[in-house]
Amino acid sequence: xxxxxxxxxxxxxxxxxxxxxxxxLCEFSHLDEVxxxxxxxxxxxxxxxxxxxxxxxxxxxxxxxxxxxFKVCDIEFQLPRPSFTIHTLNALKETYPNxxxxxxxxxxxxxxxxxxRSADEIIARHKxxxxxxxxxxxxxxxxxxxITLVETxxxxxxxxxxxxxxxxxxxxxxxVHPKVWERIIKxxxxxx
Ligand code: ATP
Numbered sequence: 001x002x003x004x005x006x007x008x009x010x011x012x013x014x015x016x017x018x019x020x021x022x023x024x025l026c027e028f029s030h031l032d033e034v035x036x037x038x039x040x041x042x043x044x045x046x047x048x049x050x051x052x053x054x055x056x057x058x059x060x061x062x063x064x065x066x067x068x069x070f071k072v073c074d075i076e077f078q079l080p081r082p083s084f085t086i087h088t089l090n091a092l093k094e095t096y097p098n099x100x101x102x103x104x105x106x107x108x109x110x111x112x113x114x115x116x117r118s119a120d121e122i123i124a125r126h127k128x129x130x131x132x133x134x135x136x137x138x139x140x141x142x143x144x145x146x147i148t149l150v151e152t153x154x155x156x157x158x159x160x161x162x163x164x165x166x167x168x169x170x171x172x173x174x175x176v177h178p179k180v181w182e183r184i185i186k187x188x189x190x191x192x
Pocket of ligand 1: 008009010011012016017018021105106108109133154155156157158159160161
């Protein structure tokens with residue numbers, strides 16, 4: 001049985017904050033692997049800031065392909081949209097009955113978790129790992145027993161910072177994986 005951490009997001013684009021966190025969890029927590037689950041564009045919420053699904057997936061693959069404990073998961077592209085995490089977790093469990101999935105959630109998203117579709121069912125049926133984000137306190141004593149709070153190093157980077165820096169013509173290559181930077185630079189004119 002493999003213990004897989006599921007790290008969902010728009011990854012628009014994937015950056016060193018995502019990669020360092022996932023790397024840390026693979027090496028210093030109970031997880032064997034982390035799967036980056038790229039979420040598709042919500043067709044009801046078209047957002048010009050959101051790069052194409054295929055590009056976000058491609059960049060995530062480029063950033064993760066050198067490290068055997070990372071995988072990119074595109075299951076939400078095959079599921080009905082909008083994708084709700086509970087459906088994704090159930091579909092994954094069915095496809096990979098021998099894996100144990102743990103949802104990885106930042107403290108920022110944890111604050112919103114009660115509003116997620118079937119939040120109670122997620123907690124009842126799946127493991128959840130909450131990690132710190134700057135500005136969001138988590139009270140360890142208030143967490144349900146299936147939720148683990150992990151201490152991780154914090155890197156203050158966001159995809160928004162990367163996109164805005166590109167728009168401003170800044171060279172922020174060290175905030176993304178070198179292969180991601182190379183690809184972005186080739187496409188830069190069409191992205192901004
Ligand atoms: P944006 O700036 O476009 O909102 P983002 O950088 O927050 O994007 P997401 O794709 O929304 O990236 O992130 C996916 C997940 O990664 C989210 O749960 C988010 O909380 C987390 N995350 C984002 N940045 C970091 C970081 N620097 N360190 C650890 N986790 C991060």
